[in-house]
Amino acid sequence: MNPILSRLDQPAVRFIAVFFVLVVGLNLLIGLAWVDRNVVLPYTEVITALSASALELAGYRIHQQGTIMRSSSFAVDIRRGCDGVVATILLVSACLAYPAGWRQRLLGTALGYSLIFLLNLIRILVLFALGAQGAMDLFDFVHTYVAQFAVIALTMVFWISWASRQRPLYQ
DSSP, rough: OHHHHHTSSSSSHHHHHHHHHHHHHHHHHHSHHIIIIIIIIIHHHHHHHHOOOHHHTTTOOEEEETTTTOOOSSSEEOOOSSSSSHHHHHHHHHHHHSSSSSHHHHHHHHHHHHHHHHHHHHHHHHHHHHTTOOOOOHHHIIIIIIIHHHHHHHHHHHHHOOOOHHHSSSS
16 A cells, blocks of 8 residues: 555544645635625624624723724724634634544534634723723734734634544544
8 A cells, every 4th residue: 555545544644634625725715705705704794793782781882884893082993813714714624624423523613613703702802992991002912912822722722622522433
């Protein structure tokens, strides 16, 4: 047997290959203008509307239009990269590539997506509150370093925890 093919039978190599194919494929998909305009943008607008509603419940007076939220003292535009889509792609790819049953894969994907959605919503709320309070240095630091790291790190912790509870279909 060809040594390259025999290596592809190894579960870890198979997982990595499927994971990377899914990550690349899904990133190419969201990079298409039609998908960006008809899927990613409306999704980001929903996140923005939910964030604006939550901020209003917290006492802020918010005007939201599309992906922009503004108060009397601060405004943000939720753009690509701030919508949780990349973290979702990584999680979906990892769950679907893992050699568990399809029910477990779909459940892991749904639970992980819910976590990412919640974390991203919290991230937007915290960042808006920092900006509205005029703490721009802290806003920049949290936006650039803390928030992105936290979403990705907690997504990884979720996936590792989920995967460790699965019984692989092949070993």
